[in-house]
Amino acid sequence: MKKLTFLPILFSIVFYLNAQEANQNKPKLLIGVVVDQLRYDYLDKFSEDFGKGGFNRLIEEGFYARNVNYNYKPTYTGPGHASIFTGTTPSTHGIVGNNWYSRLEGKRVYCVELTDEEGNNYYSPERMKSRTIADEIRLFSNFKGKSYGVSLKDRGAILPAGHLANGAYWFDGKNGKWVSSDFYKESDTKWLNDFNSINFKEKYLSEDWELFAEEKTYAKSLADENPYEGELYEGSGVSFPYDLIKGFEKSGYDILKAIPQGNSMTLDIALSLIKANQLGEDEFLDFLSVSFSATDYVGHRFGVNSREVQDTYLRLDKDIARLLNFLDDNVGKENYLLFLTSDHGAGEVPLFLKEQSAPAGYIDAKLIRNKVEEELDKKYGEADWIEYFINFNLYFNKSALIEKSVNLSQLNTTVTSLLIEMEGIADVYHSERAINSSVYNQMTKNGLLASESGDLVILESPNYIIYSKTGSTHGSPYRYDTHVPLLFFGNEIEKGESYKPYDITDIIPTASAILKLPLPDGASGNVINEVLD
Incomplete structure (x- = not known):
């Protein structure tokens, strides 16, 4: 009888210990990293020039889904960010462009800008008709889990963080400050004021933008001086080095959006936010999206095959390594789940393709x-x-x-x-x-x-665009715009690789399965089971 009495107690102890272990293994922070205009081929093309701790670490230690595509047109930044984090397409979440024409309002509208009853414009995610995974984290934890978004672009910060976010922060190049919106109820912004007190001109613009690596490294890209690139600023020319102080005099703080230092600044504020808001430090799952936008501005200005684009990615690789090291040291690799992807790709400059006798043109x-x-x-x-x-x-x-x-x-x-x-x-x-x-x-x-x-x-038609004769753009349903990398990394993610076809809308169902969260209300994607196996 004593043995029979002891067994239920033993089972209870084992159950409790297993539950505790399972709880300890759950991530405390979900980080969604979006690299704006990251084409699928870049990670392989520049791999041997990357260090070991950034993109290559994600590939070597994480799960790489190599055949992920957007399953809709148009492939723009607003729809891309909304689709990644809602797990559905514009036909459901409603962000059908960065801008579009609203018949109801009788005007062109912007995806994260609205007008209040007094006629004042403000920024919010209200045009997005679906919730994001960040919203599900907030609801699941009874609002004890925190949600934030950071990007140089307002839409890159606002849409991922969702409707219930604590805050979203983006860079106001006109005033040289990181800003937010009254839509958010965040009360403690001392950390933001402290960050904005930094002399951004001195920290990020005091040195010229010169090639990061040896000249021979850039043989993968076009010659430095070519007719397919636009200028960084008026009178800058299209070849290295670029005088960033002159750029500041011409463009003000907006120059930071179109140079690699803009990505570094984005990471700097993201790390400040993590520390100040103690993300990943308690038992409730937190969320942070970090969207690196300078890559998109550089691609638009110089074209996907430019040295400027290659140099931007070599520098971003160092920032990705810095992010991972920070998370390891401050959150613990076992305590965070990270995914990295892109909101769209980009096409070759049609003028360049035409000169190579490939079909392309302008509409x-x-x-x-x-x-x-x-x-x-x-x-x-x-x-x-x-x-x-x-x-x-x-x-x-x-x-x-x-x-x-x-x-x-x-x-x-x-x-x-x-x-x-x-034609076209x-x-x-x-x-x-x-x-x-x-x-x-x-x-x-x-x-x-x-x-x-x-x-x-x-x-x-493929490679026909409505755009300037220099630089690259995106928006089509063709593979150069739809095919993007997807990497999962962190908490219990095993090294792996897959060439099976997946949609961009599969990211959030997969993350939700790992985190045992409800799916966002409009999610239409499927779980990538290979990540969980």
Whole structure:
């Protein structure tokens, strides 16, 4: 009898110890790192020039999903950040561009800017119709877990941190300060004031931007002086070195957004935030998103094949190593889960491709609009037929349709016939017409929200862009824009690699499974089981 009495007590002790061990193994901090415009090929292309402690450490010690793609068009920063952290596409979360035309508001709107009843503009995530994983962390812990977002870009900070965040912080280049919004209820901002008291000009701009490595390292990139790059600032030229004090005199603190030092500053404030708010120090899971945006500004200005882009990544690698070392020392590798990915890729400069006899070119948005207006005037009579054209979305003026007794179906048919004959336009989507490719048709549908998107959506041909003749851009459904790296690292993540196809919307279901969290309300992705195995 004594033995039988002892057994339940023994089982209770074992259960308690196992529960304690499981609780101790749970991460205390989730960090989502987004490198803006990080193409998939960069991590391999520059691998031998990286150190051991940054990107290569993530690859060597973490799980690398090598075949992750965005499953919608348009591939822009706002939709990218929203999709990563909600686990769904613009058709659900509603961020259909960085900017778009709102019929309800009768104007072009910005993804994280709204107007209050008094007519004052403010920044918030309210245009996003889904919750993020950060919101689920807040709800799951009864608001004891903390949530923050940091980025040079407001949208890169605001969208990941979600609707229930403690705070989101971004860089105001006009005033040279890191700022937030009254939307957030964060009360203790002494740490932010302390950070803003740093002399950013002296710390980040006092030295010229020179090549970080030996000249021979940059053989992977185009020659320093080439016709495919734009200037860093007026009169800077397009070759190293760049005088950053002159850049400051021309552009003010905004110059920091377009140089590698902007990434270093982003990391510096992120580390200050972690320390000041004691992230990862108690039993409640905290969240931090860090979006490195300077990579995007550099890519847009100089092009994906430039030495400036390569140099920016060599320097960012050191910042990634610094981040990992800080987390190891201050949170403990067993206490954090980190994932790193990108909000989109980018394409080669079409001018460069054309000179190599590859198909590429430029689309003139004004020409499209004028030709459509002329064709509709000729067929139905003069009117202001187009209300707005943005992100390859055509919004028709419904008043003109009523006035001329033309229905939308007629208009769509007429305009489609015109557009598909134009160079650089591969196909057209509207409510009565599917794109010939089922893949691109579904990607287009995934990027649309009926109440926000245009009546007609243009599918551009590969490597045809609406952009300047220098620098690179993104937005298409093609692999150079959709294919991005995904790395999981930290708490109980085993080294691994996979070439199986996954969608960007699979990141949050996977992180949620690891952390045993409910999925965000709109999540449509699936768990990457290989990360958990």
